[in-house]
Amino acid sequence: MPERRVLRMGDPDLRRVSEPVERFADPSLIELVGDLWDTMAARGGVGIAAPQIGVALRVVVFGFDESERYPQAAPVPRTVLINPEIEPLDSEMVDGWEGCLSVPGLRGIVPRHRRIRYRGFDAQGRPFERQVEDFHARVVQHECDHLDGVLYPQRMRDLATLGFEEEIDFTRCPGEVAPEV
Numbered sequence: 001m002p003e004r005r006v007l008r009m010g011d012p013d014l015r016r017v018s019e020p021v022e023r024f025a026d027p028s029l030i031e032l033v034g035d036l037w038d039t040m041a042a043r044g045g046v047g048i049a050a051p052q053i054g055v056a057l058r059v060v061v062f063g064f065d066e067s068e069r070y071p072q073a074a075p076v077p078r079t080v081l082i083n084p085e086i087e088p089l090d091s092e093m094v095d096g097w098e099g100c101l102s103v104p105g106l107r108g109i110v111p112r113h114r115r116i117r118y119r120g121f122d123a124q125g126r127p128f129e130r131q132v133e134d135f136h137a138r139v140v141q142h143e144c145d146h147l148d149g150v151l152y153p154q155r156m157r158d159l160a161t162l163g164f165e166e167e168i169d170f171t172r173c174p175g176e177v178a179p180e181v
């Protein structure tokens with residue numbers, strides 16, 4: 001399953017609202033999920049959404065093994081999440097660094113809900129639901145924004161924190177350096 005080209009900010013296809021998946025366990029859906037994993041791995045990301053490879057369907061994948069990189073981030077299980085719904089569990093918001101494979105090289109501080117419940121389906125159409133917090137919750141919110149055509153800079157409160165990763169002094173800002181998603 002090949003790595004696919006990742007659309008970058010400015011491409012109008014990233015601004016589309018994606019359609020729900022209606023046919024699960026379909027060969028084309030399985031192929032899409034495989035391409036998403038391969039593209040994410042090739043780019044060193046920890047999450048990717050179908051619109052980022054030009055497919056306007058509500059499909060995201062994310063997660064990494066505990067033994068892998070990112071020792072500063074709590075582990076997030078490898079997950080295929082289709083037709084997701086997100087519900088904040090309370091009103092607490094937290095600031096954290098985000099990066100995006102569609103905005104390569106940049107990082108910015110984005111407020112997100114600290115605790116959420118999300119539900120959706122796997123590629124076989126099996127429903128599941130989780131309550132998560134912190135980095136896991138941030139990744140899900142970031143990926144699901146892609147399904148509505150939203151990129152993280154649109155969520156930033158202070159664009160002064162947007163910068164190239166190599167130029168940012170992360171020790172002087174709150175939060176941890178997150179991988180691109």
Ligand code: NI
Nearest residue numbers: 100101102181
């Ligand atoms: Ni992204």
